[in-house]
Amino acid sequence: MMVLRSLVSVVDDDESVRESLPDLLRELGFAVQAFSSAEEFLASDSLDRTRCLILDVAMPGMSGPELQRELARLRHDIPIVFITAHRDETTRPRVLAEGAVECLFKPFSETALLGAVNAALRVN
Amino acid sequence: MTAPRGTLNGGWTGFQGGQATTDLISILDTVDVPIVVVRRDSMIDCFNQAAADVLGLSPAAIGRGARDIPVLAAFPRMEQRCSQVITSGVESRVDVRDGSKRFVVRISPYTTGDRQVSGTVLTFTDVTAFRASIDQAIYERECTKAILNTVAEPLVVLSADQRIQSGNRAFYTMFEVSRDEAHGVPLSELGNGAFALAPLRQQLGDMLAGSQAFQPVEVDLDLTTAGQRTLLLDARPLSFPGHAERRVLVTFQDITAHKQAAAAKDLRSEEELRRSEAFLAEGQRLSVTGSFSWKAATDEITWSEQLYRIFEVDPNVPVTLGLFGERVHPEDLPLFDDRIDRARSSGEEIEYEYRLQMPDRSIKYLHMVARGFLDQAGELEYIGAVQDVTQRRLWEEALGQARSDLAHVARVTSLGVLTASIAHEVNQPLSGIITNASTCLRMLAANPPNINGALETARRTIRDANRASDVITRLRALFSKKSTKSESVDLNTVTREVIALSVHRLRRARVILRPEFADDLPPVPGDRIQLQQVILNLLLNALDAMSEVNDRPRQLVIRTERDEGKWARVTVQDTGVGIEPQGVARLFETFYTTKSGGMGIGLSVSRSIIESHHGRLWAEPNDGHGSTFAFTIPLTPSGSPAKADVEHAVGTS
Numbered sequence: 001m002m003v004l005r006s007l008v009s010v011v012d013d014d015e016s017v018r019e020s021l022p023d024l025l026r027e028l029g030f031a032v033q034a035f036s037s038a039e040e041f042l043a044s045d046s047l048d049r050t051r052c053l054i055l056d057v058a059m060p061g062m063s064g065p066e067l068q069r070e071l072a073r074l075r076h077d078i079p080i081v082f083i084t085a086h087r088d089e090t091t092r093p094r095v096l097a098e099g100a101v102e103c104l105f106k107p108f109s110e111t112a113l114l115g116a117v118n119a120a121l122r123v124n
Numbered sequence: 125m126t127a128p129r130g131t132l133n134g135g136w137t138g139f140q141g142g143q144a145t146t147d148l149i150s151i152l153d154t155v156d157v158p159i160v161v162v163r164r165d166s167m168i169d170c171f172n173q174a175a176a177d178v179l180g181l182s183p184a185a186i187g188r189g190a191r192d193i194p195v196l197a198a199f200p201r202m203e204q205r206c207s208q209v210i211t212s213g214v215e216s217r218v219d220v221r222d223g224s225k226r227f228v229v230r231i232s233p234y235t236t237g238d239r240q241v242s243g244t245v246l247t248f249t250d251v252t253a254f255r256a257s258i259d260q261a262i263y264e265r266e267c268t269k270a271i272l273n274t275v276a277e278p279l280v281v282l283s284a285d286q287r288i289q290s291g292n293r294a295f296y297t298m299f300e301v302s303r304d305e306a307h308g309v310p311l312s313e314l315g316n317g318a319f320a321l322a323p324l325r326q327q328l329g330d331m332l333a334g335s336q337a338f339q340p341v342e343v344d345l346d347l348t349t350a351g352q353r354t355l356l357l358d359a360r361p362l363s364f365p366g367h368a369e370r371r372v373l374v375t376f377q378d379i380t381a382h383k384q385a386a387a388a389k390d391l392r393s394e395e396e397l398r399r400s401e402a403f404l405a406e407g408q409r410l411s412v413t414g415s416f417s418w419k420a421a422t423d424e425i426t427w428s429e430q431l432y433r434i435f436e437v438d439p440n441v442p443v444t445l446g447l448f449g450e451r452v453h454p455e456d457l458p459l460f461d462d463r464i465d466r467a468r469s470s471g472e473e474i475e476y477e478y479r480l481q482m483p484d485r486s487i488k489y490l491h492m493v494a495r496g497f498l499d500q501a502g503e504l505e506y507i508g509a510v511q512d513v514t515q516r517r518l519w520e521e522a523l524g525q526a527r528s529d530l531a532h533v534a535r536v537t538s539l540g541v542l543t544a545s546i547a548h549e550v551n552q553p554l555s556g557i558i559t560n561a562s563t564c565l566r567m568l569a570a571n572p573p574n575i576n577g578a579l580e581t582a583r584r585t586i587r588d589a590n591r592a593s594d595v596i597t598r599l600r601a602l603f604s605k606k607s608t609k610s611e612s613v614d615l616n617t618v619t620r621e622v623i624a625l626s627v628h629r630l631r632r633a634r635v636i637l638r639p640e641f642a643d644d645l646p647p648v649p650g651d652r653i654q655l656q657q658v659i660l661n662l663l664l665n666a667l668d669a670m671s672e673v674n675d676r677p678r679q680l681v682i683r684t685e686r687d688e689g690k691w692a693r694v695t696v697q698d699t700g701v702g703i704e705p706q707g708v709a710r711l712f713e714t715f716y717t718t719k720s721g722g723m724g725i726g727l728s729v730s731r732s733i734i735e736s737h738h739g740r741l742w743a744e745p746n747d748g749h750g751s752t753f754a755f756t757i758p759l760t761p762s763g764s765p766a767k768a769d770v771e772h773a774v775g776t777s
Contacts, residue, residue, distance in 0.1 A: 014552060020559040020584060023577070027566040085551035106555035110562040 006121055007049045010034045011041045011067070012056035012083070021054065028114055038062035042070065050078050052120040057084035057091055057103075065091075068098055079120035083108070158248040161234055162190045164210060166203050169234075169243055179248065195222040195248070199229070206244045209233055213241060219251075226252045278376040281362065284332050284369050286311050286325065298376065300348060311374070318345035324357065331361050332370050342379070353380045403575050405429060411564050411582035412512040415573070416443075420468045420496070420504040434490070434512045436482055453479035453487065471496035471504050477513070489517045491561075493569040509568035516557060519592055523550050546729070550595045556588035610649040615684050615692050615757075616641045618652055622659045623682065633667045633678065640683040648692050648757045650737045655757075658730040658741070662696040662753045665727070669700025669750065676749060691739075691756040699750040708743050730755075 008030045010021050015036075022032040033050070035041040039062055041053075053071075057064040068080055082095050082103040092103040101123060102116035152159065158175035162168060168185050175181050179195050196202055199220050209216050215232040227248045234243040272279060278295035280288055288306045296303060299314055311328070312320035324341045331338055338359045346352055356377040363370050405428075408414055414431025418424070425443040432439045435451055445464065452460045456478040467474050473495050480488040494508025564581040567574040623630075623639065630637055663682070670678040679699045687693040703711065712727050727741075734741040739757035746752055 016552070016556045016584070016588065017559075020556050020563065020581070023581060024559050024563040024566070027563050083555075085548045085555065087547055087551070106551040107558045108555065109558060113559075 005029065005031050006051040007031045007033065007046065008052045008054060008117060009041060009046050009050040010054045011036075011038060011059075011064070012054075013037060013059040014056070017056070017083075024110065024113070025117070028110075028117075030117070038064070038067035038070070041067070047076060047078075052101075052117050053078045053080045054117070055080050055082050057082055057095070058086060065095055065098070068095065068100065072099070079123040081116040081120055157250075160190070160193065160246045160248075161243055162206060162246060163243040164241075166190050166206060168193070175248070178250070190246075195220060195225075195227065196229075196246075205231055209244050210241050220248075224252065225250065226255050277378075280311075280374050280376075282311055282328065282332075282372050282374060284371065286328055286332070288314070289371065295376070298347065298350070315343075315345045315347070318343055319357075328359060328372055328374075331359055331372050334361075334370070336361060350378075353378055354383050355379070400575070403579070404573065407568070407573075407575050407579045407582060411561075411568070411578060411585065412515070413509050413565065413568050413578075413582075414511075415507070415509045415568060416494075418494070418506045418508075419499070420471075420506065422503075431510060434488070434510065435480065451480045451482070453481045455479070467494070467496065467506060468504070474506070474508065487514070488512055489514045491565060493565050495569060495571065497571065507569070507571050509565050509573075511561065511565050511568075513561065515589070516561065519557070519589065519596075520554065522596055523554060523592065546595070550592060553588040553591035553595065557585050557592065560585040560588065611652060612647040613650045613652050613655060614645070614647045615655070615694055616645055618656050619659055619682060619684060619694060622656055622663060626660070626663055629664075629667060630680070633671060635667060635670060635678045635680050638679065638681045640681060640685075642683075642685045645684050645686055645692055646759055648737075648759055650757060651733075654733045655737070658733050658755065659694060659696070661727070661730045662694075665753070666696055666698035666700060669698050669702070671700075673700055673749075687756055690759055692759060693754060693756045695752060695754040697746065697750065697752040699746075699748070702745050702749060703743060703751045705745055708745075711743055712741075 008025050010018060010025070010032060012018055012021070012034070013036055018034040018036060022034050025032045030052075033044070033046045035044065035046075037059060038055075041047065055064040055067060062070070064082055064084075071078055071080075080095075080100045082091075082100050083106055084091060084103065085106040087105050092105075095103050101120040104112055104116060153173040155172065156174045156178075158172065158178045160168060160171040160175050160179070160181070166189055167187055168181070168190055170186065171179075171181050179193055181193060185192060190196055190202060190206075199218065205216055205218065209231045210233060213233050215230060218229045218231065220227045220229050228251050230247045230249070232245045232247070233241045234245045236242045272292040273294075275292060276294055278291065278298045280291035280295045283289050288309050288311060290303065291306065296306065299306070301309075306314075312325065321341065321343065323339075324343070327335075327338055327341070340356050340358045343355045343357060344352070345355065356379045357374060358377065359372045359374045361370060362373050408428055408430035412430070412434070414434050415428045416431055417426050423445055425445070427435075427443050429439065435447075437443075437447065437451075441447070448460070449457065459476070460478055463474055463476060466472070473493070475493045477489060477491045480490060482488060489512070490510050491513045492508060492510045494506045496504055496506045499505045560581040564578045564585060567578040567581065619639075619641070623637065659682075663680070666680050670680070676699055681695070681697040683693075683695040683697070685693050685695070712731050727743075731741045734755045734757070737757045739755055741753070741755040743751060743753045
């Protein structure tokens with residue numbers, strides 16, 4: 001399977017997410033890098049290797065949608081799966097319209113996560 | 125120097141007999157043992173060919189003194205010995221060395237035809253090679269003895285009746301007996317009878333009867349000097365050409381230390397196994413996860429202890445698919461059967477949730493993950509983990525209930541901002557619970573299970589569940605009608621409780637706390653839990669603000685005081701990163717919270733609470749580093765708290 005060990009990057013300012021989500025993704029067979037902010041991710045060398053970006057919507061500093069626009073401006077075609085704890089019905093259509101693969105509301109199931117990540121990897 | 129045969133008197137040099145037959149002479153000449161006849165007056169009378177060849181006698185020696193024979197020159201008192209033989213008529217033997225050669229000289233009386241002893245006959249037997257081989261044998265024996273005595277392992281040779289013949293030094297030392305004391309003692313009497321063992325006697329008997337095989341025998345015994353020892357006895361047969369009697373060599377290997385080390389190692393690995401089993405059991409108990417194995421071909425199923433607990437089945441009951449069927453919720457049974465059939469035929473991973481209906485009609489929610497693999501016999505076997513996610517479901521339901529209650533409140537009171545903020549607070553830990561529990565399940569279902577990883581994720585699950593549970597508690601406190609009823613609250617006590625709850629955080633954050641409590645602070649009317657939440661929120665915000673501060677003390681002042689007579693005031697002052705004066709207003713907007721570990725409920729909610737108490741909450745930058753948050757609450761109640769709650773909460777955003 002060519003999707004195995006693809007690099008999935010997680011950007012979330014919540015430490016418990018950065019702690020738990022990478023573990024689960026690794027169990028599911030992916031390579032994972034976690035970043036606490038959009039800025040940290042932009043400055044990293046994972047930018048070019050990331051096959052799927054799991055991105056929190058609301059963060060201090062640059063927000064998730066802001067990072068999405070910045071990546072588009074820099075012509076980085078990284079498929080994005082948004083995650084958010086705010087069940088705000090306007091966020092989802094907005095980020096999907098701007099090209100996100102999926103927008104998951106926390107809490108999400110393992111199946112939903114895997115489905116979204118696999119969908120993102122198929123975009124590649 | 126060799127005289128040609130037959131040139132002198134027909135070959136027998138000096139022989140004067142005249143009547144001797146030519147045959148006899150030729151026989152004596154063919155004997156390769158030198159023979160010399162010496163007369164009574166010690167003069168050489170005659171000698172044979174071998175004497176000429178070996179001893180170097182020439183015809184000129186006839187009639188001369190025997191002492192002139194070179195080989196006899198070193199023969200002390202030869203004349204006297206010859207005289208004794210002549211006198212007594214009894215022959216005598218003497219060892220003589222001639223250079224590198226050694227001879228045994230036999231001196232016999234020489235009797236002439238008239239039976240008169242007229243001299244002696246000396247025969248020279250060359251024993252040089254014989255002596256050398258004896259010397260060599262003696263030397264070899266001494267070497268062997270030295271080796272045997274140097275060997276640390278006791279060795280003993282037993283006779284055919286299993287009695288001690290001889291041992292090496294280590295043998296006599298070990299059993300503290302002398303060579304003489306031990307000789308002839310039966311092996312069975314050695315070491316206070318420790319060796320009187322039927323299998324040992326039997327095997328030694330067989331070996332003495334010709335068997336080659338010997339199964340080493342372990343013997344425990346108490347030695348005076350060495351204490352309690354364990355010896356390993358081995359034996360091999362000894363037989364010598366020309367000796368009819370068989371003997372055995374018995375070796376005694378002291379394996380006490382080896383046995384102790386092996387026992388210690390057994391103990392250690394047993395201990396490690398016990399530890400790892402205990403870890404697994406603890407991990408399963410903590411994460412409410414059981415594991416199982418299922419052989420698809422035979423339907424042989426084994427359950428871990430925890431799985432018996434989850435299914436509430438007696439651990440002595442053998443597990444069958446039928447037992448599963450009894451417990452699985454009737455509505456989920458078709459799906460369960462379908463999954464089993466598919467797994468049996470495909471060997472693919474199983475992952476799904478199903479319900480159990482317990483005998484008391486209660487429902488359990490289970491999440492199962494299992495992986496198939498081929499065992500050593502090539503048969504399909506599944507190993508999997510089953511987690512009881514009932515509690516999680518109940519939390520989800522409780523949270524869902526709280527959310528809909530909240531939605532109701534929000535509709536009624538337009539507290540939309542609050543709803544969003546609280547939904548965020550509950551969704552965050554819930555997300556952690558589900559992610560960690562999924563990871564935990566996968567780690568336990570792995571082969572071998574990743575126990576340390578599973579323990580860690582189970583701990584995180586519990587931590588997140590506690591966070592969620594805290595949120596629910598706070599929601600209830602915040603919104604139950606009962607809690608809006610005013611009671612008399614001592615802000616000093618409430619603040620002390622918050623500090624006590626936060627001691628670990630303060631210590632971990634290396635924050636210096638300076639409490640300044642007013643002694644004369646009257647109680648205020650209000651809700652104790654809500655006010656605690658506000659103070660806790662301010663305290664945690666202050667810790668967050670100081671978390672990056674390393675160039676100055678991280679100092680936190682918490683002050684209570686009476687303000688302008690009618691108000692009680694609580695101030696929380698930090699030396700953190702501070703706030704921009706123009707940013708102060710935004711601080712209290714929903715979503716502006718910096719998500720400090722998730723325990724706080726946001727400044728907007730805090731302000732709602734304080735305003736529902738008819739008070740005021742504000743923030744200001746310090747003159748130096750950091751910022752100050754403070755609230756005031758009136759000392760006397762005014763108006764209906766429940767009504768005020770709504771009004772003030774609406775007024776915040």
